Amino acid sequence: MAAHPARGRSGGRPTLEEVAARAGVGRGTVSRVINGSPRVSEATRTAVEAAVAELGYVPNTAARALAANRTDAIALVVPEPETRFFAEPYFSDVLRGVGAELSETEMQLLLIFAGSDQRRQRLAQYLAAHRVDGVLLVSVHADDPLPDLLSQLEIPAVISGRRSADEPLPSVDSDNFAGACSAVEHLLSRGRTSIATITGRLDVYGAQRRLDGYRAALRDAGRPVDERMIVPGDFTEEGGRRAMRELLETRPGLDAVFAGSDVMAAGARQALREAGRRIPDDVALVGFDDSAIARHMDPPLTSVRQPIEEMGRAMIDLLLAEIADSRPFAARRLERRQLVLPTRLVERASS
Amino acid sequence: MAAHPARGRSGGRPTLEEVAARAGVGRGTVSRVINGSPRVSEATRTAVEAAVAELGYVPNTAARALAANRTDAIALVVPEPETRFFAEPYFSDVLRGVGAELSETEMQLLLIFAGSDQRRQRLAQYLAAHRVDGVLLVSVHADDPLPDLLSQLEIPAVISGRRSADEPLPSVDSDNFAGACSAVEHLLSRGRTSIATITGRLDVYGAQRRLDGYRAALRDAGRPVDERMIVPGDFTEEGGRRAMRELLETRPGLDAVFAGSDVMAAGARQALREAGRRIPDDVALVGFDDSAIARHMDPPLTSVRQPIEEMGRAMIDLLLAEIADSRPFAARRLERRQLVLPTRLVERASS
DNA sequence: ATCACTTGTGGGAGCGCTCCCACACTACCT
DNA sequence: AGGTAGTGTGGGAGCGCTCCCACAAGTGAT
Numbered sequence: 001m002a003a004h005p006a007r008g009r010s011g012g013r014p015t016l017e018e019v020a021a022r023a024g025v026g027r028g029t030v031s032r033v034i035n036g037s038p039r040v041s042e043a044t045r046t047a048v049e050a051a052v053a054e055l056g057y058v059p060n061t062a063a064r065a066l067a068a069n070r071t072d073a074i075a076l077v078v079p080e081p082e083t084r085f086f087a088e089p090y091f092s093d094v095l096r097g098v099g100a101e102l103s104e105t106e107m108q109l110l111l112i113f114a115g116s117d118q119r120r121q122r123l124a125q126y127l128a129a130h131r132v133d134g135v136l137l138v139s140v141h142a143d144d145p146l147p148d149l150l151s152q153l154e155i156p157a158v159i160s161g162r163r164s165a166d167e168p169l170p171s172v173d174s175d176n177f178a179g180a181c182s183a184v185e186h187l188l189s190r191g192r193t194s195i196a197t198i199t200g201r202l203d204v205y206g207a208q209r210r211l212d213g214y215r216a217a218l219r220d221a222g223r224p225v226d227e228r229m230i231v232p233g234d235f236t237e238e239g240g241r242r243a244m245r246e247l248l249e250t251r252p253g254l255d256a257v258f259a260g261s262d263v264m265a266a267g268a269r270q271a272l273r274e275a276g277r278r279i280p281d282d283v284a285l286v287g288f289d290d291s292a293i294a295r296h297m298d299p300p301l302t303s304v305r306q307p308i309e310e311m312g313r314a315m316i317d318l319l320l321a322e323i324a325d326s327r328p329f330a331a332r333r334l335e336r337r338q339l340v341l342p343t344r345l346v347e348r349a350s351s
Numbered sequence: 352m353a354a355h356p357a358r359g360r361s362g363g364r365p366t367l368e369e370v371a372a373r374a375g376v377g378r379g380t381v382s383r384v385i386n387g388s389p390r391v392s393e394a395t396r397t398a399v400e401a402a403v404a405e406l407g408y409v410p411n412t413a414a415r416a417l418a419a420n421r422t423d424a425i426a427l428v429v430p431e432p433e434t435r436f437f438a439e440p441y442f443s444d445v446l447r448g449v450g451a452e453l454s455e456t457e458m459q460l461l462l463i464f465a466g467s468d469q470r471r472q473r474l475a476q477y478l479a480a481h482r483v484d485g486v487l488l489v490s491v492h493a494d495d496p497l498p499d500l501l502s503q504l505e506i507p508a509v510i511s512g513r514r515s516a517d518e519p520l521p522s523v524d525s526d527n528f529a530g531a532c533s534a535v536e537h538l539l540s541r542g543r544t545s546i547a548t549i550t551g552r553l554d555v556y557g558a559q560r561r562l563d564g565y566r567a568a569l570r571d572a573g574r575p576v577d578e579r580m581i582v583p584g585d586f587t588e589e590g591g592r593r594a595m596r597e598l599l600e601t602r603p604g605l606d607a608v609f610a611g612s613d614v615m616a617a618g619a620r621q622a623l624r625e626a627g628r629r630i631p632d633d634v635a636l637v638g639f640d641d642s643a644i645a646r647h648m649d650p651p652l653t654s655v656r657q658p659i660e661e662m663g664r665a666m667i668d669l670l671l672a673e674i675a676d677s678r679p680f681a682a683r684r685l686e687r688r689q690l691v692l693p694t695r696l697v698e699r700a701s702s
Numbered sequence: 703a704t705c706a707c708t709t710g711t712g713g714g715a716g717c718g719c720t721c722c723c724a725c726a727c728t729a730c731c732t
Numbered sequence: 733a734g735g736t737a738g739t740g741t742g743g744g745a746g747c748g749c750t751c752c753c754a755c756a757a758g759t760g761a762t
Contacts, residue, residue: 013481015718026742030722041740058479062422063718065413066747082450086443096433103469108477111462118454126459128409213587367747377712382750391709414748417717 014055023051034059052242070327073108074319075132077123079146080139081115088263089291090234090308094138094160097312105320107133114146134319136160137169142203156322158315161206162265162338170322170337172314176206178306179343180213181220183258183286186302186345192256192284192299196229198268200260207235210260210288229254233264240267248275255283256351262287262294262303269297269350284351297347307341314339363408374402385410419663421678424459425670426483430476430497431490432466439586439614440642445489445511448663456671458484465497478504485670487511488520493554507673509666512557521673521688523665526558530655530694531564532571534637537653537696539572543607547580549594549619550573551611558586561611561639580605584615591618599626606634607702613638613645613654617621620648620701635702650700652691658692665690 007323013110013166020030025044032040033048040048051057065071076098078085084308085091095111102109110132114123127135127149128177134156137146142163150157151169187195197214200207211230218225228250240259247254248271257272259265269279279299287294318337365604371381376395383391384399391399402408416422427449431434436442446462453460461483465474478486478500485507488497493514501508502520509521538546548565553560562581569576579601585589591610598605599622608623610616616638620630630650638645641656669688 016720017718021740027719028721029740030744032741035720039740044740056479056542058476060417060718062416062722063747066417066749067718067720069720069747071413082443082447086437086440089437092433092437099433099494103473107666108461108482110459113450122454125409128407129412131412131459189620335613367750368748371712378749379712379751382711383711387752390710395710411748414717415750417719418748418750420717420750 002041011061014057015060016057019048019051019055019057022055023048071131071133072106073110073132074102074136074323075110075112075126076136076138077112077114077146078138079114079120079141081143082113083333084115084236085113087237089293090261090289091138093291093308094312094315096134097309098316099312100309101313101316105344107320120146124149127155130155134158134323136319139204141201142205154326156319156326158319158322160315161204163205165205167338170318171340172311172341173206174306174308174311174341175343176209176327177213177216179288179306179345180258181208181217182343182345183288183302183304184214184217185221185255186347187258187284187286187351188217188223190351191282193223194229194251194254195256195258196231196247196251196254197258198231198233198240198247198260198264200233200235200264202232204235207260214258226251233260233267235261235264237263237267237270240264241271242267244268244271245275248272248277256285257283258286258288260288262291262297262301265301265303266293266297269301280349280351281291286345286351290346293349294346297350302348302351303346305344305346307343311341314341323329352413354616364411365408366411367408368384368398370402370408372407373406374399390558392620398685410556422482422484423457424461424483425453425485425487425674426461426463426477427464427487427489428465428497430465430471430492430495433464435587438588440644441612442489444642444659445663445666448660449487449667450663451660452664452667459669463609471497471498473655475500478506485509485674487666487670490555492552493556505585505677507670507677509670509673510663511666512555514556516556518689521669523662523690523692524557525657525659525662525692525694527560527694528567530639530657530696531561531609532568533694534566534639534653534655535568536572537698538607538609538635538637539574539702541607541635541702544574545580545602545605546607546609547582547598547602547605548609549582549584549611549615551584551586551596551615553583553588558611565589565609577602584611584618586612586615588614588618588621591615592622593618595619596626599623599628607636608634609637609639611639613640613642613648613652616654616677617644617651620652631700631702637702641697645697645699648701652698653702656695656697658694662692665692 004107015026016030020027025048029040029044030048033045078091098109112121112123135150136158139160139165140147140159147169148157159299162171162172184195199211202208215225231243231246233243257268259268265285267286272279272283287300287303290303294301294303367378367381376399380391380395381399384396398655449460463474465471486501488508488510491498491510491512491514498510498520512524513522528692535546550562553559582594582597584594608619610619616636620636623630623634630636636652638654639650641654645652645654
């Protein structure tokens with residue numbers, strides 16, 4: 001027995017050393033097998049694998065993290081309170097894509113909310129301790145200090161959406177401009193002549209671009225843009241409802257609304273119903289995101305589809321590449337670090 | 352310069368050793384200060400704290416985990432697909448409570464989905480590697496092997512709800528039986544005479560207890576229990592809708608429904624509306640959970656309030672105590688490890 | 703003065719890995 | 733025969749902590 005009486009360790013998990021002894025090889029060799037190094041002979045590999053199986057060996061992640069200076073974990077940082085996270089289908093869709101892509105790797109995903117100052121404080125601590133190899137940042141507002149903190153700490157990061165046209169960080173975005181254009185063009189082609197829009201928070205670049213697209217489509221069609229037809233929302237259902245009420249008051253003659261998100265469209269629908277307007281007979285309604293609520297709305301909502309799940313997957317791919325690049329002796333830096341995925345209009349009964 | 356040229360470590364974070372040198376003390380002393388040991392003189396503590404601040408020292412969690420055999424992280428395990436997680440307000444409420452309670456500690460929360468076989472496989476690996484100090488298990492079905500795996504691995508765990516009356520694991524539950532009783536009594540007191548119930552999945556103990564409460568309340572009031580008035584749902588909106596349709600077909604004369612969850616009540620409401628029944632005029636409706644949808648329903652839903660957020664907090668308290676107990680030289684084992692919190696009927700317009 | 707505690711402190715040993723140097727062994731050219 | 737690669741392998745050193753033993757210095761009873 002050891003002189004040091006195994007300080008109360010429960011279970012007594014086997015170590016690399018023990019696997020090596022069992023397989024009759026050295027520690028280094030076992031490590032190579034575990035990590036899939038090609039420089040191991042077939043016979044040795046088989047022997048080691050047998051020993052691993054017999055002993056039920058599972059690597060100690062803390063030791064590995066300490067020695068190799070990596071954690072095999074990445075964080076999905078949501079700079080919003082939990083409530084928003086759950087209310088917004090966008091997040092769950094991203095999470096699904098991220099989870100799917102990640103399940104093919106050994107990486108672990110942490111979900112971190114940074115919706116309050118206290119939470120942000122804790123997150124900063126967490127990042128400073130380098131407890132994750134990389135960060136996925138979703139829903140970032142223009143003035144958010146988080147991206148800068150990350151580059152300062154030299155932590156690989158990818159953001160969903162951009163903060164501006166020339167986002168310095170690697171990012172994955174959808175073509176918000178083109179998507180908005182297609183929505184408005186669709187409404188025009190249906191003979192609508194008085195088209196309003198409810199925007200998202202304009203400190204989110206994507207919301208800004210959707211508004212730009214709305215303007216451009218009208219302009220291209222030779223229609224004047226009435227500024228009173230543009231009302232800001234905040235991506236929430238309540239915000240959509242408020243915006244719609246305002247529109248009905250100032251521009252009661254409108255015959256179509258392009259909402260900057262499905263959730264806001266749902267709010268707008270309530271306000272329209274309250275006011276006795278029928279959809280699409282009196283007012284056509286188009287959303288953005290094509291999330292689950294669009295399909296389940298009554299009537300089903302025409303919406304601009306963003307491939308959110310695919311975006312989640314792409315973010316992971318980019319991030320993993322970033323992480324690989326950040327390690328010593330990385331092959332070469334990536335070139336295309338900004339991805340913009342196409343959108344597509346899905347027509348349903350609301351327009 | 353070191354002979355070993357600092358293998359590409361980015362940032363070059365300060366170590367305990369460097370802090371010690373700066374403060375003119377030994378490593379042990381710095382460690383004691385960091386960990387809040389009382390056996391340090393005031394003067395030394397101040398000096399060390401100054402050095403920590405000057406150097407911007409942040410402990411290396413991997414090293415700490417390796418040396419102390421703990422991770423300072425706990426996992427919230429959801430044995431459901433993400434979709435269910437987002438569709439069910441119960442989870443977000445638990446998460447909110449857990450997050451709130453945890454934000455007062457240094458513990459990190461991981462959210463892990465174990466909804467598919469592949470995911471469960473990965474989770475098992477993860478747990479075997481002891482990457483968390485403890486586990487919170489929500490929404491466990493009677494035959495789930497996860498709890499046994501956890502006790503086998505000797506990982507402290509707390510479950511929300513119980514699997515049976517004599518749950519071996521520490522658990523936090525609400526008084527489902529009494530809650531269901533109060534709902535039915537309320538309907539009876541409102542003069543309803545023909546009360547149906549839509550149950551949750553009966554392999555969830557809580558759903559079973561709600562059904563027991565429904566039966567007991569009717570019995571206590573001297574009313575016979577009509578088995579055709581009991582229809583199983585599955586906690587989903589769609590399930591509630593289906594169950595309600597069935598009830599309307601087999602028992603068209605009913606004048607009240609007690610649904611085993613708010614989400615199912617929302618589904619039932621849709622079916623009632625389709626059938627042209629008015630709420631509460633024709634049929635009174637009562638839900639369970641008192642989640643956000645109860646308040647937002649039209650009409651607002653009478654519901655049995657479970658203090659879900661408080662339950663989340665209690666789970667954390669229990670789990671932290673369990674973890675403390677599992678460490679060597681723990682003071683004493685806990686006694687009360689099963690917590691049952693009271694429920695309360697919240698009356699609204701639906702009944 | 704001696705002994706027995708108590709309080710504060712320094713630093714060795716060790717946690718379980720990865721990294722990398724050294725070395726044996728084999729091939730295949732000159 | 734002597735080079736010159738390449739291929740597998742063993743194991744030392746070290747990652748940055750915590751734990752704990754040893755010990756100095758102070759305090760009070762005998």
